[in-house]
Amino acid sequence: xxxxxxxxxxxxxxxxxxxxxxxxxxxxxxxxxxxxxxxxxxxxxxxxxxxxxxxxxxxxxxxxxxxxxxxxxxxxxxxxxxxxxxxxxxxxxxxxxxxxxxxxxxxxxxxxxxxxxxxxxxxxxxxxxxxxxxxxxxxxxxxxxxxxxxxxxxxxxxxxxxxxxxxxxxxxxxxxxxxxxxxxxxxxxxxxxxxxxxxxxxxxxxxxxxxxxxxxxxxxxxxxxxxxxxxxxxxxxxxxxxxxxxxxxxxxxxxxxxxxxxxxxxxxxxxxxxxxxxxxxxxxxxxxxxxxxxxxxxxxxxxxxxxxxxxxxxxxxxxxxxxxxxxxxxxxxxxxxxxxxxxxxxxxxxxxxxxxxxxxxxxxxxxxxxxxxxxxxxxxxxxxxxxxxxx
Amino acid sequence: xxxxxxxxxxxxxxxxxxxxxxxxxxxxxxxxxxxxxxxxxxxxxxxxxxxxxxxxxxxxxxxxxxxxxxxxxxxxxxxxxxxxxxxxxxxxxxxxxxxxxxxxxxxxxxxxxxxxxxxxxxxxxxxxxxxxxxxxxxxxxxxxxxxxxxxxxxxxxxx
Ligand SMILES: Cc1ncc(COP(=O)(O)O)c(C=O)c1O
Ligand code: FES
Numbered sequence: 001x002x003x004x005x006x007x008x009x010x011x012x013x014x015x016x017x018x019x020x021x022x023x024x025x026x027x028x029x030x031x032x033x034x035x036x037x038x039x040x041x042x043x044x045x046x047x048x049x050x051x052x053x054x055x056x057x058x059x060x061x062x063x064x065x066x067x068x069x070x071x072x073x074x075x076x077x078x079x080x081x082x083x084x085x086x087x088x089x090x091x092x093x094x095x096x097x098x099x100x101x102x103x104x105x106x107x108x109x110x111x112x113x114x115x116x117x118x119x120x121x122x123x124x125x126x127x128x129x130x131x132x133x134x135x136x137x138x139x140x141x142x143x144x145x146x147x148x149x150x151x152x153x154x155x156x157x158x159x160x161x162x163x164x165x166x167x168x169x170x171x172x173x174x175x176x177x178x179x180x181x182x183x184x185x186x187x188x189x190x191x192x193x194x195x196x197x198x199x200x201x202x203x204x205x206x207x208x209x210x211x212x213x214x215x216x217x218x219x220x221x222x223x224x225x226x227x228x229x230x231x232x233x234x235x236x237x238x239x240x241x242x243x244x245x246x247x248x249x250x251x252x253x254x255x256x257x258x259x260x261x262x263x264x265x266x267x268x269x270x271x272x273x274x275x276x277x278x279x280x281x282x283x284x285x286x287x288x289x290x291x292x293x294x295x296x297x298x299x300x301x302x303x304x305x306x307x308x309x310x311x312x313x314x315x316x317x318x319x320x321x322x323x324x325x326x327x328x329x330x331x332x333x334x335x336x337x338x339x340x341x342x343x344x345x346x347x348x349x350x351x352x353x354x355x356x357x358x359x360x361x362x363x364x365x366x367x368x369x370x371x372x373x374x375x376x377x378x379x380x381x382x383x384x385x386x387x388x389x390x391x
Numbered sequence: 392x393x394x395x396x397x398x399x400x401x402x403x404x405x406x407x408x409x410x411x412x413x414x415x416x417x418x419x420x421x422x423x424x425x426x427x428x429x430x431x432x433x434x435x436x437x438x439x440x441x442x443x444x445x446x447x448x449x450x451x452x453x454x455x456x457x458x459x460x461x462x463x464x465x466x467x468x469x470x471x472x473x474x475x476x477x478x479x480x481x482x483x484x485x486x487x488x489x490x491x492x493x494x495x496x497x498x499x500x501x502x503x504x505x506x507x508x509x510x511x512x513x514x515x516x517x518x519x520x521x522x523x524x525x526x527x528x529x530x531x532x533x534x535x536x537x538x539x540x541x542x543x544x545x546x547x548x549x550x
Pocket of ligand 2: 328329330430433434435459460461462463464502505
């Protein structure tokens with residue numbers, strides 16, 4: 001059976017060129033970057049080259065980058081490392097759980113948290129950020145790109161506000177990293193989280209950019225790696241892979257984005273031809289009359305009235321298509337996706353959600369295949385649903 | 392020998408089989424009994440239609456369902472219709488969620504509530520049948536009905 005992967009917002013395959021760059025560091029060049037001997041020095045060199053490369057790609061200095069175990073750790077460190085009792089945090093209702101659950105963990109410890117609402121496309125109004133700032137506001141944490149519906153948040157505008165008001169600004173850039181240009185100086189970003197496995201790099205490697213001068217309490221105590229900010233022997237192979245993945249992404253960014261836009265437009269058009277189907281998220285995926293893109297083209301989230309997402313995703317998988325859903329039935333908590341709820345969807349509408357997230361490996365033929373099998377699956381599920389209209 | 396892998400997507404092979412080809416799907420025009428129930432946990436919905444024999448034996452001559460829900464809900468409701476079709480109401484009411492789960496080769500713990508929903512849908516349809524016939528309604532059916540009304544009210548806002 002044909003197998004098509006359309007869940008790139010969950011994770012991506014490691015690019016062959018990335019795997020090739022990593023390989024020597026899994027075998028011959030296995031040294032510990034803290035060791036004095038040649039093995040160690042080779043590892044150290046590769047580590048620092050990687051650090052310089054990713055720093056350059058986002059306009060940062062090498063010593064402003066620390067490598068972590070992934071986006072989750074970076075988000076945890078940005079929040080837990082900067083907030084203490086009595087501080088106020090401003091974040092949004094649609095953050096990844098790595099931020100939201102960390103904020104919820106901090107609340108009973110005396111950190112005040114404001115969860116900003118979003119509009120029906122998942123977009124935050126920078127004016128809401130400004131209005132929420134209080135004398136004890138220490139940190140604003142707003143994601144760059146939402147992982148469920150692809151909303152691109154106005155981080156540059158938020159950055160300006162935070163800098164002017166003297167509060168720290170962290171952005172979870174995991175989904176947009178390597179897809180949208182980032183310049184931490186121009187965008188007034190103080191801290192930024194990223195993760196390698198979303199851009200064809202390996203799992204279990206991430207980074208946190210911390211602007212010079214910002215002191216964070218470490219999460220990991222130990223041998224004092226990463227200039228004392230994150231102890232633990234560095235995952236050199238993973239870090240080398242991360243840097244390579246970023247290099248490839250930046251080199252081909254324009255070309256890949258154009259390709260994704262074409263694929264996404266085709267996909268959205270074909271899927272929305274299904275009766276009673278809707279796009280969750282903004283239709284505009286590129287710059288338009290001077291206004292920036294509002295949604296990342298790779299992330300396409302739909303909903304189909306009257307059907308349930310787990311059933312939909314499993315039928316798709318049985319026909320070879322890997323996708324995901326924000327349905328309550330498929331979540332461990334039996335609650336619908338907090339993102340879909342925040343954009344104003346009713347429980348039953350969130351139920352029928354389907355995320356098709358595109359990536360480097362997808363082709364027009366893949367989109368054709370999905371567009372061919374999806375209508376039949378939706379129709380079958382509607383045929384057995386008491387909530388579907390007609391028939 | 393190593394035990395064969397029994398599950399996909401966390402479900403038994405039987406659940407997947409029933410999910411692929413659910414039985415007794417649809418509606419019955421002018422049913423003798425009708426039940427609509429909602430799932431208090433995730434907000435899903437089932438509707439059940441009954442045709443009951445006129446020979447005084449109260450046999451379920453025909454049964455149809457429609458389900459809005461996960462694999463657990465779709466497979467539970469389908470298998471239940473197969474289990475009770477042709478049975479008398481008395482026998483049908485003795486089918487429990489555990490019977491349904493057993494017939495399905497098990498359900499993930501988090502999906503047990505979906506099988507409860509199918510059994511409740513049947514009870515609700517039988518309640519409706521008794522009501523239409525002006526019969527005395529057993530206490531447990533009365534309770535299921537009351538519970539169901541509450542649930543439906545609380546999940547109304549979900550739809
Ligand atoms: C927006 C966002 N933040 C954080 C994470 C967590 O990253 P990681 O899987 O590397 O821990 C993810 C992905 O799962 C994500 O999409
Ligand atoms: S119907 Fe929602 S979890 Fe089964």
